[in-house]
Amino acid sequence: xxxxxxxxxxxxxxxxxxxxxxxxxxxxxxxxxxxxxxxxxxxxxxxxxxxxxxxxxxxxxxxxxxxxxxxxxxxxxxxxxxxxxxxxxxxxxxxxxxxxxxxxxxxxxxxxxxxxxxxxxxxxxx
Numbered sequence: 716x717x718x719x720x721x722x723x724x725x726x727x728x729x730x731x732x733x734x735x736x737x738x739x740x741x742x743x744x745x746x747x748x749x750x751x752x753x754x755x756x757x758x759x760x761x762x763x764x765x766x767x768x769x770x771x772x773x774x775x776x777x778x779x780x781x782x783x784x785x786x787x788x789x790x791x792x793x794x795x796x797x798x799x800x801x802x803x804x805x806x807x808x809x810x811x812x813x814x815x816x817x818x819x820x821x822x823x824x825x826x827x828x829x830x831x832x833x834x835x836x837x838x839x840x841x
Contacts, residue, residue: 716742716744716749716754716755716756716769717755717756717757718756718757719754719756719760719765719768719769719772720756720757720760720768722768722772723768723771723772723775726738726771726772726775726776727771727775729775730775737777737808737809738775738776738777739776739777739778739779739780740772740776740778740779740780741779741780742779742780742781743782743783743784744781744782744783745781745782745783746781746801746803749769749773749781750766750769751766752764752765752766752769753765754769756768773805774805776805776806777804777805777806777808777809778794778802778803778804778805778806778809779802779803779805780794780795780800780801780802780803781800781801781803782795782797782799782800782801783797783799783800784796784797784800785797785798785799791816791817792817793811793814793815793816793817794814802814817833818833819831819832819833820832820833
């Protein structure tokens with residue numbers, strides 16, 4: 716959201732050119748913060764413009780996961796790593812059931828480099 720103006724422009728261009736693409740967003744901001752323009756962006760962008768930018772971005776998104784990660788509230792809900800986060804579906808293209816169970820994949824390369832992908836649930840072994 717710090718580059719909301721560029722993001723809005725990028726999403727509009729991609730949506731126009733490739734309407735079949737899915738756009739999702741993960742943000743630490745709450746829905747209320749976004750709707751009221753209470754998020755950080757480039758200097759000089761006033762609150763009214765930030766609200767308008769969020770509406771433009773939201774209009775291009777299929778879904779968003781919103782809310783700050785809270786390690787004290789682990790979640791195994793689809794797409795969310797803490798229970799305070801919410802999944803919002805904007806386009807009607809998806810239902811929450813389309814997002815399956817949380818899964819984690821751990822890859823260990825020959826040189827010992829370890830890569831974890833997915834959404835681990837705190838307190839549960841991967």
